Amino acid sequence: METRAKERTWTVGELADELGVTTRTLRFYEAEGLITPQRAGGNRVYGPRDRARMRLILRGRRFGMTVAECREIVDMYDGAESSELRQLTTLLARLDEIADGLRRRQADIRRTLSEVTDVAEQCRGRLAELRG
Amino acid sequence: METRAKERTWTVGELADELGVTTRTLRFYEAEGLITPQRAGGNRVYGPRDRARMRLILRGRRFGMTVAECREIVDMYDGAESSELRQLTTLLARLDEIADGLRRRQADIRRTLSEVTDVAEQCRGRLAELRG
């Protein structure tokens, strides 16, 4: 099985544009250990895997995850194939914690959203009344 | 209708404890215009209304809203009783924008959660396998 199918690659600038971030962000995340692009004579070369990780990270950032939290999660995606029973156990415990945290945030967002739409409804009511 | 039913009040320290934040946070939010407690001879006196606003704000903070965004929203809760048609219209438009943003975050969180639970499931699978 040939694992070296010629995958598409990106330069920093290209990937930054595609993701809607700056090159500084990509270099920053690399320094923080969230991504590890290949190098072609000094220059960074990003593959689909790096791109996928970046999208996960950016998605997390949008709802308040810190860069450190993002790193922890993407690292876990890799560690899940581990074969050591002890590792898998602690990993699983942590994953459940994280899932709980996400569910809490989900509840928080849901409440806020329902309040905001309520206020919007009041607005529509007042407007209909005023125009009546 | 007596609007001055003696409502419960809090000092900074009390409210901070109850909300799980520091007094610095309360003073900071006040300086930023998110809450405006009464004063009793220099000392701040928080009422149920302040407490309620704080809970909304803190809930928003938990899923990544900035303090500025929180202020915008709590301000809208007040402005919704406005009687000026023009104001209500722009307010409503903004509310809809905000709701859209919240729904996007909701989708982001939902996807992340489902991925995390997927990985957890893989872990459980590997564990069951290892333990035979």
Added chain:
DNA sequence: TCGAACCTTGACGTTAACGTCAACGTCAGG
């Protein structure tokens, strides 16, 4: 009366997550 436990304002420190700038290398086009 005195210290402990509150409160006040003001000012400076800290951390995360980048932005910005300098100084340099490389490579294609005119």
Added chain:
DNA sequence: CCTGACGTTGACGTTAACGTCAAGGTTCGA
């Protein structure tokens, strides 16, 4: 050959959201 567009590292700047003092005022129980 030279400019312009891209890349590199390193270092310092910036903003948000507080933390952490310092210096002082009040109040309350021993």
